[in-house]
Amino acid sequence: MEVQELIHEMGVKARAAAGAMRAFSTERKNEALLAIADALEAAKPQIDAANAEDVAAAKANGLAPAMVDRLTLTDARFKSMVDGVRYIVELPDPVGEAIWTRERPSGITITKVREPFGVIAVVFESRPNVFVDTAALCLKTSNAIILRGGKEALRSNLALNEAVRAGLLKAGLPADAVQLVGTTDHAAVAELVRSVGLVDVAIPRGGERLIRAMCEAALIPVLKHYKGVCHVYVDDKANLPMALSILDNSKVQRPSACNAAETLLVHEKLAPVFLPMVRAWAADKGVTLHDDGAGVEYLSLDLNVATVPDVDAAIAYVNANGSHHSDAIVTDDAERAAKFLRDVDSAAVYHNASTRFTDGAEFGMGAEIGISTDKLHARGPMGLEELTTYKYVVRGDGAIRG
Amino acid sequence: MEVQELIHEMGVKARAAAGAMRAFSTERKNEALLAIADALEAAKPQIDAANAEDVAAAKANGLAPAMVDRLTLTDARFKSMVDGVRYIVELPDPVGEAIWTRERPSGITITKVREPFGVIAVVFESRPNVFVDTAALCLKTSNAIILRGGKEALRSNLALNEAVRAGLLKAGLPADAVQLVGTTDHAAVAELVRSVGLVDVAIPRGGERLIRAMCEAALIPVLKHYKGVCHVYVDDKANLPMALSILDNSKVQRPSACNAAETLLVHEKLAPVFLPMVRAWAADKGVTLHDDGAGVEYLSLDLNVATVPDVDAAIAYVNANGSHHSDAIVTDDAERAAKFLRDVDSAAVYHNASTRFTDGAEFGMGAEIGISTDKLHARGPMGLEELTTYKYVVRGDGAIRG
Numbered sequence: 001m002e003v004q005e006l007i008h009e010m011g012v013k014a015r016a017a018a019g020a021m022r023a024f025s026t027e028r029k030n031e032a033l034l035a036i037a038d039a040l041e042a043a044k045p046q047i048d049a050a051n052a053e054d055v056a057a058a059k060a061n062g063l064a065p066a067m068v069d070r071l072t073l074t075d076a077r078f079k080s081m082v083d084g085v086r087y088i089v090e091l092p093d094p095v096g097e098a099i100w101t102r103e104r105p106s107g108i109t110i111t112k113v114r115e116p117f118g119v120i121a122v123v124f125e126s127r128p129n130v131f132v133d134t135a136a137l138c139l140k141t142s143n144a145i146i147l148r149g150g151k152e153a154l155r156s157n158l159a160l161n162e163a164v165r166a167g168l169l170k171a172g173l174p175a176d177a178v179q180l181v182g183t184t185d186h187a188a189v190a191e192l193v194r195s196v197g198l199v200d201v202a203i204p205r206g207g208e209r210l211i212r213a214m215c216e217a218a219l220i221p222v223l224k225h226y227k228g229v230c231h232v233y234v235d236d237k238a239n240l241p242m243a244l245s246i247l248d249n250s251k252v253q254r255p256s257a258c259n260a261a262e263t264l265l266v267h268e269k270l271a272p273v274f275l276p277m278v279r280a281w282a283a284d285k286g287v288t289l290h291d292d293g294a295g296v297e298y299l300s301l302d303l304n305v306a307t308v309p310d311v312d313a314a315i316a317y318v319n320a321n322g323s324h325h326s327d328a329i330v331t332d333d334a335e336r337a338a339k340f341l342r343d344v345d346s347a348a349v350y351h352n353a354s355t356r357f358t359d360g361a362e363f364g365m366g367a368e369i370g371i372s373t374d375k376l377h378a379r380g381p382m383g384l385e386e387l388t389t390y391k392y393v394v395r396g397d398g399a400i401r402g
Numbered sequence: 403m404e405v406q407e408l409i410h411e412m413g414v415k416a417r418a419a420a421g422a423m424r425a426f427s428t429e430r431k432n433e434a435l436l437a438i439a440d441a442l443e444a445a446k447p448q449i450d451a452a453n454a455e456d457v458a459a460a461k462a463n464g465l466a467p468a469m470v471d472r473l474t475l476t477d478a479r480f481k482s483m484v485d486g487v488r489y490i491v492e493l494p495d496p497v498g499e500a501i502w503t504r505e506r507p508s509g510i511t512i513t514k515v516r517e518p519f520g521v522i523a524v525v526f527e528s529r530p531n532v533f534v535d536t537a538a539l540c541l542k543t544s545n546a547i548i549l550r551g552g553k554e555a556l557r558s559n560l561a562l563n564e565a566v567r568a569g570l571l572k573a574g575l576p577a578d579a580v581q582l583v584g585t586t587d588h589a590a591v592a593e594l595v596r597s598v599g600l601v602d603v604a605i606p607r608g609g610e611r612l613i614r615a616m617c618e619a620a621l622i623p624v625l626k627h628y629k630g631v632c633h634v635y636v637d638d639k640a641n642l643p644m645a646l647s648i649l650d651n652s653k654v655q656r657p658s659a660c661n662a663a664e665t666l667l668v669h670e671k672l673a674p675v676f677l678p679m680v681r682a683w684a685a686d687k688g689v690t691l692h693d694d695g696a697g698v699e700y701l702s703l704d705l706n707v708a709t710v711p712d713v714d715a716a717i718a719y720v721n722a723n724g725s726h727h728s729d730a731i732v733t734d735d736a737e738r739a740a741k742f743l744r745d746v747d748s749a750a751v752y753h754n755a756s757t758r759f760t761d762g763a764e765f766g767m768g769a770e771i772g773i774s775t776d777k778l779h780a781r782g783p784m785g786l787e788e789l790t791t792y793k794y795v796v797r798g799d800g801a802i803r804g
Binding site: 019104108110117118200201215216223239242245246319341342347348349350353354357358362363364375376377379389392394395396397400401 | 424504508509519617621648745748749765792795801
């Protein structure tokens, strides 16, 4: 089948499944998630075998060890993936929640209600557990989902897809609420994001190149997460041990995370005192300091350091060089803190706290499908609520407009 | 100057103005809106003269009378435009509003706060009053705006732009918070919607062709309103006088509006009784009935009529042929109503009320920049709140992630 025809057919099936999904209560959806968890456990031998084939092929093709690692579904990862599905059962269901209700003088009562999007397309890269994780979040919010994974994980994803759909069927939900794009043809991604009327929103879960390619091709909305170039600004009115502790946590706790700090900004008055402390800390923790890394996303134990004359310059630096993700000020000056929090144009802005907190679980959302650096619809961590839209439900007793 | 360079330069200026706008309180913004209203009144002779030139040129170029009418700034329209600016002063300012605050066990306090987008690009067609209306809404929400109007209204828009910027300057706000694209080069629109990093969102205020062209070219998010193909479904358990009254209001009150009904669906059991009533009403009101108009946006006294066997078929018809705008069911059966309200995938769904209520003012939003048929960010009428995004403001006392 041609790719265009294939994606169109999948979209039509997904749209029908999305329509059917509206009828299922939270209880029925939770039963289906539990059935999926069971089905995954029952299919573990087949999934493991498929994954082993993918890993062997990846090694034979000379894939980088980091990629091979991501591809590998260890027993621990398998368990954590299945636990994740059961955890989503426990989370509150946003669908049907009333955001507000208004009675209007015209005689109508308006309720703004959270609704599923309908059909979500997710394009991800090598980690097969993303398939299950994403499918579970979309099902919990009554959405149908079309998934497209990396070609090196195709066998694993096909096995996971089979188990998830078996779980859905067993629970009496439409199997087509979850579909995997089975072709590795690159044109499939472009077709997906051009499926106006069939796919409501696309979510890339991968690197910058994937995201850019999807945005270039897209006619439907794309919820995206570009890079995380996060800053810690240490003001001259900072508590220095606190500043060093926040810097340490922001940079070292998990340098590969998008909410890890990449640049330290220091008030120039403080530099003679604080920079020697930073150098000692860097030597101790194995952090390499740079002075030419404005805007660089290291994702490693590297840190760009710059001095600024005041908080205004710090704000300007962050807005010009950052990625509008997570940025922190460390200061005891309330006025400067307020200015930084107001004027830094980022999804999350911090006062005397680590940038590492930008995370669905840390924010109390329970689960996270990604962190948006966009400003439309979702900004920052995206949980279940961000996988919904809303509609206005209007009730009258024959009300007409005057 | 090349169009690309021109738009880039405007984007840079807008971005700087957007940064400055964050510092102004609601009071200062309201003062600026009042200054703009005064400046418009002071410049009325120049604006009228420019508009007269546009109208004369349009007539000379053989523009359709409806287009010439839209282009014309009558005294009444001028007054209503200026009154509109003063009215926006009275509306609550969403910027800075806390959506929620959470204290987390980790020691951080998170507040989700409404924020301006930053820079909004609006592309509109022939009505020059849209320039002022849109600029006022964007300024009230601390956004900078780049406007691009129809080429036939360029002289009018230039005069309006001058007055609005004079008002801003007088109030001490950055004039570059409002900029008009002064070239009629068509490439400017494509450049605007490709200004990643400089323009945060684009809003077309015009017809389907404009919207499609913008979406095709866009790399930035577009908040759009396609057509309004709205339905009234009359169930066999409907109150017939109520059904006729809702149909009449939905179709006849203002047929050119996007929330006017285009299709009447009638339960087949009811057809023998209700259709004769509809025919008599249509003859009385000058409505032409059609039986081949599924999905057509008439915007006139034309109405497509179809019968359906039950509420499920009505829902399927609406979802397949409608534009996800506004659709109504008339019935006394609570269960069927609930199903229709849940399963019709539209921005506004009505039970025993007219589709004509889908409107910012009728919904209690005060003002409206458009009606979104998208599902991302804004669905249905878009008021001031929909011109904002949000950020997470996180406060700690040295909190680090464990």
